[in-house]
Amino acid sequence: MINTNQMGFGLCGIAVTIAVGALIGWSVLAGNSMLLLVAVIVGMVLLYLCKSRVEEVIEDERVYRISEKASRRTLQVFGLTIAVIGIALVVLSKSGYAELTQAGLALVYSACGLLVLYLIFYGYYSRKYGG
Amino acid sequence: MKNRLKVYRAMHDLTQEELAKKLGVSRQTIIAIERGKYDPSLELAFKIARFFKVKIEDIFIYEEDGEQRQ
Numbered sequence: 001m002i003n004t005n006q007m008g009f010g011l012c013g014i015a016v017t018i019a020v021g022a023l024i025g026w027s028v029l030a031g032n033s034m035l036l037l038v039a040v041i042v043g044m045v046l047l048y049l050c051k052s053r054v055e056e057v058i059e060d061e062r063v064y065r066i067s068e069k070a071s072r073r074t075l076q077v078f079g080l081t082i083a084v085i086g087i088a089l090v091v092l093s094k095s096g097y098a099e100l101t102q103a104g105l106a107l108v109y110s111a112c113g114l115l116v117l118y119l120i121f122y123g124y125y126s127r128k129y130g131g
Numbered sequence: 132m133k134n135r136l137k138v139y140r141a142m143h144d145l146t147q148e149e150l151a152k153k154l155g156v157s158r159q160t161i162i163a164i165e166r167g168k169y170d171p172s173l174e175l176a177f178k179i180a181r182f183f184k185v186k187i188e189d190i191f192i193y194e195e196d197g198e199q200r201q
Binding site: 006056057058062 | 151152155156158159160163169171172174175
């Protein structure tokens with residue numbers, strides 16, 4: 001079995017991401033949803049294989065800490081952005097731009113879904129850690 | 132929080148990579164701790180102290196008025 005280091009894993013990740021991205025794009029254009037599904041699953045398997053061959057520690061508490069902070073910031077920025085844009089589109093749709101209704105509602109519902117999901121996970125981890 | 136990890140690592144003649152391997156963390160984590168950019172968890176701090184066979188406060192120095200980075 002070939003062992004890869006952290007750089008090898010990074011390169012593998014980039015290569016797989018590019019390949020899967022290209023395949024997804026092509027399958028969407030071709031209207032082939034089966035290929036899309038296969039590309040995502042194969043990509044996940046390849047990433048898992050790359051990761052399992054890394055001898056070095058690539059994930060530790062510092063990485064988890066960074067991920068927590070990045071996730072929190074992403075949630076704040078993305079959630080707020082889609083909520084504001086969604087509300088703006090809904091308001092615009094009421095003042096003559098009816099074609100924006102669907103897009104606006106989709107974004108508003110996505111923001112609500114995101115908030116609900118956050119609250120569910122918050123409750124779960126709150127109970128888990130004695131909240 | 133200040134730390135003397137670099138000093139203890141030098142005393143034991145270990146590279147960052149070797150210490151990282153022995154503690155089960157990445158080399159980047161050792162670098163970040165030594166530079167004072169990352170304060171380790173209590174578990175890792177104990178692990179480090181036990182590895183060097185010293186008390187936790189010999190390596191990590193808590194400063195009450197210190198800047199909170201995390």
